[in-house]
Amino acid sequence: MSEALRVAMVGHAFMGRMHTQAWKTAGRFFDLPRPVECTLLVGRDGDRAAQGATRLEWAESSDDWRTAVTRDDIDIVDICTPGDSHAEIAIAALAAGKHVMCEKPLATTLADATRMADAARAALEQPEPARSMCGFSYRLVPALTHARDLVGAGRLGEILQVRGRYLQDWLTDPQVPWSWRLDKDIAGSGALGDIGAHIIDAAEYVTGLRVSQVAATVQTFVHERPVADSASALGRAVDGSAPTQTRPVTVDDAALLLARFTDADGRPRPTTGNFEATRVATGRKNGIHLEVNGTLGSIFFDFEDMNTLQFYDASVSGTEQGFTRILVTQPDHPFTGHWWPTGHGLGYEHGFVHQVVGFVQAICDGTQPRPSFDDALHIQQVLDAVERSAGDDACWTPVGPGAAAAN
Ligand code: SOE
Numbered sequence: 001m002s003e004a005l006r007v008a009m010v011g012h013a014f015m016g017r018m019h020t021q022a023w024k025t026a027g028r029f030f031d032l033p034r035p036v037e038c039t040l041l042v043g044r045d046g047d048r049a050a051q052g053a054t055r056l057e058w059a060e061s062s063d064d065w066r067t068a069v070t071r072d073d074i075d076i077v078d079i080c081t082p083g084d085s086h087a088e089i090a091i092a093a094l095a096a097g098k099h100v101m102c103e104k105p106l107a108t109t110l111a112d113a114t115r116m117a118d119a120a121r122a123a124l125e126q127p128e129p130a131r132s133m134c135g136f137s138y139r140l141v142p143a144l145t146h147a148r149d150l151v152g153a154g155r156l157g158e159i160l161q162v163r164g165r166y167l168q169d170w171l172t173d174p175q176v177p178w179s180w181r182l183d184k185d186i187a188g189s190g191a192l193g194d195i196g197a198h199i200i201d202a203a204e205y206v207t208g209l210r211v212s213q214v215a216a217t218v219q220t221f222v223h224e225r226p227v228a229d230s231a232s233a234l235g236r237a238v239d240g241s242a243p244t245q246t247r248p249v250t251v252d253d254a255a256l257l258l259a260r261f262t263d264a265d266g267r268p269r270p271t272t273g274n275f276e277a278t279r280v281a282t283g284r285k286n287g288i289h290l291e292v293n294g295t296l297g298s299i300f301f302d303f304e305d306m307n308t309l310q311f312y313d314a315s316v317s318g319t320e321q322g323f324t325r326i327l328v329t330q331p332d333h334p335f336t337g338h339w340w341p342t343g344h345g346l347g348y349e350h351g352f353v354h355q356v357v358g359f360v361q362a363i364c365d366g367t368q369p370r371p372s373f374d375d376a377l378h379i380q381q382v383l384d385a386v387e388r389s390a391g392d393d394a395c396w397t398p399v400g401p402g403a404a405a406a407n
Pocket residue numbers: 168194195
């Protein structure tokens with residue numbers, strides 16, 4: 001058995017728990033070229049990091065991410081922190097020769113994302129190249145990889161339209177307390193970067209196209225929220241009084257955009273796209289909807305029915321045409337042969353396991369894990385373009401007699 005890859009994970013909240021699940025599970029279901037060890041868990045609060053290490057079964061804990069970067073017995077740094085710390089940690093870790101996995105979006109600003117991608121390219125030139133990838137894990141849901149394979153095999157023909165939505169509703173209630181995802185300095189943007197980045201990446205991954213131009217708008221519906229310690233989860237203090245403190249929301253609740261595309265070589269394509277990311281779509285819990293329409297067929301995916309893919313094959317006879325509901329659990333579908341018998345299904349965590357598998361395989365093969373920091377930089381460029389477009393009201397045309405009156 002070759003020497004283990006020792007992992008240090010920075011951040012141990014929702015994403016830290018999910019990544020732990022992936023690091024612990026990957027070797028149980030996939031033949032990894034080298035085993036992985038959960039060596040060091042890092043959290044800002046030393047006591048809570050120690051509790052997290054015990055609960056999540058990490059060998060050690062620290063309250064300083066620099067420990068992960070300086071220790072010789074750490075091979076991989078896995079960044080599961082809010083976006084405002086991604087650049088500092090990733091750039092230092094890469095310079096120290098550590099392989100880096102970083103949660104999405106890559107950074108809170110285009111400038112930081114550019115610095116990170118530059119550092120990732122420089123790290124490949126080191127005597128021992130350090131590899132890096134960004135955590136757009138939804139690509140690795142079997143149904144979306146299968147959709148990509150169908151497009152790649154020409155089963156949809158020429159891609160005409162792309163329709164992507166990422167719909168959540170956890171912020172519909174104005175009494176939901178403030179959290180870091182609502183602060184521009186910490187998160188970079190709201191629904192746009194948090195979940196819009198996912199659906200844009202998934203659409204580009206499935207179609208092989210790249211967003212090249214956008215026309216966009218963003219909307220914030222709730223401009224301040226109660227501070228959690230002054231309000232219960234329902235936004236009322238334990239004595240029923242209104243929250244004593246609030247904090248401003250400085251990001252979008254929803255982002256909507258039209259997109260134009262190029263192919264992977266930068267050649268403009270006639271394909272049209274529209275995307276939406278929202279955290280106030282009441283009733284939608286994690287509704288990731290991707291529809292791709294081509295000259296020969298279409299696919300439709302809904303994460304809330306994540307083990308299926310709808311496929312419309314326009315080449316079959318008219319009497320047989322209709323969207324087929326493919327159950328993406330056959331052993332020859334992507335990844336599924338490593339898991340359960342057909343029909344048993346996978347869940348949210350399995351995309352993260354596939355992410356770890358791809359990262360470890362790339363590190364051991366000496367290849368570039370995908371999505372790379374350059375892939376993630378492109379997504380950051382799209383986010384930046386959306387915010388610039390949304391900041392320019394020129395994209396709106398008033399409806400009314402104005403135009404007629406002017407003639
Ligand atoms: C937002 O609520 C969120 O937690 C995203 O930050 C994750 O990336 C996504 O996988 C689930 O929803």
